[in-house]
Amino acid sequence: MPSSDSRTPAGPDTQERPGARQFARAAREAGADGLLLLPPYLVRTPAAGLVAYVEAVSAATDLPLIVYRRDNARFGPASAAAVARMPQVTGFKDGIGDLDLLSRVVAAVRGALDGEPFQFFNGLPTAETTVPAYRGIGVELYSSAVFCFVPEISLAFHAAVRDGNDGLVDALLTRFFHPLVALRERVPGYAVALIKAAVRRRGLDVGGVRPPLVDPTPEHLDELDRITEAGLAVCAEAGAPR
Template structure:
């Protein structure tokens, strides 16, 4: 159902704070034209945490219309169990192809509670569900294997970076599903996933979300292809010139994993507007640094293209 680089659009807002549906549609059409394997709308990069259910439904409908069936559209769901059910139902009603189940907010929970939360939301709709392991929602191997056997759960996305635990989860899930032959997907969901993907790939996690795709899809696709083809020289060059500097800039301010992406989308010609509180917008100086980093990445790619080292 999903392959290749996964596109997580931002949610553009007007200066008055409303969702800008025209810009959202433009942003998604441009992204899908670049060739992702799927669109994940109103998720982390799309500021799910700041959306009302009514806004969310219209965002999903806009995305579905803009994509036009070219690739699957997944939408976020999360918050309290009651809220998560509402978002899941809205995603279904507005044409989404699946759900990314985000962590409940604030509360810490044992694995058994996380299993119960996942089941409660998954039972609300027949849409395929990808569970997200991060923050306060941390699965152990037994809990991951249990939810993987729910009929509609099709994938597991990790945002913890705990490769020891993830490796055990991959093994446990594959063993649990072997008798049924159920297909199951594993995703790297770390911020700026490219910098950790070599390690994830080694433990069987081949899919990942790319925030970079939202504003520089050619860099995201070139990295993906280079990694798949074993082009270590280009992988390292892109990490050195673009992805590692981007992570260093991202880590200077909490929430920049969203704010910088919105700045990048605006930088590339689609005004994405401000982020919503409690996030803060990228400063002018940091936006200029993002421009410099992006130009450096594109210079690496141009050199590789001139040398015939890449297909795109």
């Protein structure tokens, strides 16, 4: 009789364990239009393994994929180019912030695709603070957590960047975004907790965070209110809609 630790791991012909491929199919069945593919949980893998991971998820669904470069999913130029050639992969979202490496990734992908459309996103927390730097290497798209609670500020910043209004960009960075980042960095997990708290402060009850994250302290909530009002004041001074 085999011992209890001699079990054979599930292979391609055995029942599939819950994972990215199963969730990708479930998203398709639920009516999703596309997927943001997060890194494999916990494990560190070689470049070839990361490429195989994206390939396996792509094979499980016909939805377009944007691949999230962050944490342990550190695609380099060669592996990024290999992934970008997959027909269902339409973009990379960068959450690493290594601009030297990202500039080489962008160049490698664009060279591999020979002019075919491909999207690059700045996906850092409070991405507005790094928008000028990312735009310098050709990454103009970004995601904005600020849009969740003060879309007025988010839209005003985006318009200022688009229109070349450097004065408004600098004012919003100085009086709103940089103070928000400084507050965020005081407690691990505030990148999530502050946004949820800010949404609640503006009237939508989305609840608090779950352990191991912690909700902001009363003092930090007061500071968050002051930062938000300062950003809205900049928008008002510039004539942006409030």
